[in-house]
Amino acid sequence: MKRKDLRYIMFSVALSSMVLLSGCNKYDTPPTIWNPGASYATGASIASVTPANTAVAGVREITVLGKFADSLNSNWIYIGSQTAMVKKFSKGAAIDTLVLYRPPVTGTVEIKIVVPNADSIAKVPYTLESPSTPFDISGINITGTPCFMDLDKNGTIWIAYRGYIYRESPDGLGLPAQYKDTSYLKPRIRNAASAFSRDFADMKFGPGGFMYATFVSINNIYCMHPDSATPYVYATLAANQTQFFDFDDNGNIYTGKSAGIFLVRPAVPRTATAVGDYSGQLVEVRVIKEASGDKYVYVATTSTLYKSKINSDGTLQPKVTVTDVNVGGVAGNDIRSFNVDAAGNIYFSLRSSTTQVYSLYIRESNGQISPYYMDNIVRDNVLTSGIDRLIWGNDRSLYLNRATTGLVASTRLFKVGMLNNGAPYLGRGL
CATH class of the missing domain: 2.120.10.30 (TolB, C-terminal domain)
Incomplete structure (x- = not known):
């Protein structure tokens, strides 16, 4: 056997021993990305939008009924990519009300309501005709x-x-x-x-x-x-x-x-x-x-x-x-x-x-x-x-x-x- 081959065999044996020994070391299990026991805010839900489906030219306001966070600031409201201007926000025993001013948006977009720290987003498709x-x-x-x-x-x-x-x-x-x-x-x-x-x-x-x-x-x-x-x-x-x-x-x-x-x-x-x-x-x-x-x-x-x-x-x-x-x-x-x-x-x-x-x-x-x-x-x-x-x-x-x-x-x-x-x-x- 050549000396070069012998060195190669010895190196391989040493490397195998290191791998085998390292497999016996103990590692901590990484934490999960999602904590199933965590507490989350209640997400918003949308029951209806008026006018239904489409705001034709001339419509000044859009009314959204549903269940929302208790304070207006805890509801992030968007129409398409625009932050909505809110005319009225009220809480009710069975249903909550949002009245939004018409934004400078046209076409079919989504009305979205985001509650911070909630695990869901309320959204519905909606169309705004060009005014x-x-x-x-x-x-x-x-x-x-x-x-x-x-x-x-x-x-x-x-x-x-x-x-x-x-x-x-x-x-x-x-x-x-x-x-x-x-x-x-x-x-x-x-x-x-x-x-x-x-x-x-x-x-x-x-x-x-x-x-x-x-x-x-x-x-x-x-x-x-x-x-x-x-x-x-x-x-x-x-x-x-x-x-x-x-x-x-x-x-x-x-x-x-x-x-x-x-x-x-x-x-x-x-x-x-x-x-x-x-x-x-x-x-x-x-x-x-x-x-x-x-x-x-x-x-x-x-x-x-x-x-x-x-x-x-x-x-x-x-x-x-x-x-x-x-x-x-x-x-x-x-x-x-x-x-x-x-x-x-x-x-x-x-x-x-x-x-x-x-x-x-x-x-x-x-x-x-x-x-x-x-x-x-x-x-x-x-x-x-x-x-x-x-x-x-x-x-x-x-x-x-x-x-x-x-x-x-x-x-x-x-x-x-x-x-x-x-x-x-x-x-x-x-």
Whole structure:
């Protein structure tokens, strides 16, 4: 046997002996990862969610019933990846209640409730529809000021901006027609020197399916068929008598600027009759048919919303105050626009005198004015900010228009799903 082989055999014997001896050593058993005798908190459970399965556009709150930890802080609540904003938490003998504000989340996600130190997580799948649809109107090249718009009885959107009229499909699929040539609107209402210096002040559809419009610093109300190139002066008023206007179902126009509210009847000659005492600059005028069947002229100044009941002869009863925005959490904001739905809820776009940011607000049943989506206070991305105009469609759709001042084109028109139809717009049906 070679010496090399002998050394190899001796090494192998020694190594085997070490392994054999080491197997006789005693080792402590490692602890188990899960302690079956440990004490854990009781996990949450979800019994139901309202609205069931889906929060459609317009839903502001989501209610979750189930069994939860005793204190709100001991429940970690998520909708998708977002921490939920809680409006209300209450414990009951049989069932507990969580009311959550709608978050800036869309699509199918999970509502999850985690109790620290519990061995289970409560979760259910849930779908949130997108609350708004942005329209691409970048081709209109609107900067600096908001446009005015209205819908005809067929739902087509008409957008007015600095002497131009644009037509938009109800679904925001582009601009199939654009009217801005010199034979259309501009020469009929402006002189050559001011062809691009005057802005629309208001626009509504009215009797006969015609489009009616007013302009800044012009005392006329104009009328034109939307497919015509020949607008004409419908009525001429004195200075400060017309800027914002609306129709009742008899074709009467209620209009005003800073000298009060004036009635223009459809019969020729169309003269203006003072029917409402409103001092100060108005920001919007709307005729609303309430659920009672009574018709009112709603008038907004920068700080106060008023209404006056319309008498059978078209005159107005004395105004009453509906709400004042110089109170509560919205003090320091100005009314930019307002509208009313079929259930009588009133919506506002408000402007901050310091930040110049507008958003959508609602007057609650208790009279308080709150952001429509409360999560906008924290994350400002459920709905866009910068809202200047609120226009109801012919269904549950509310259209939001905003001005931009930057050079980069951005979305300025949004179609927002709401829970109710708008209040009947009387002019469109005439």
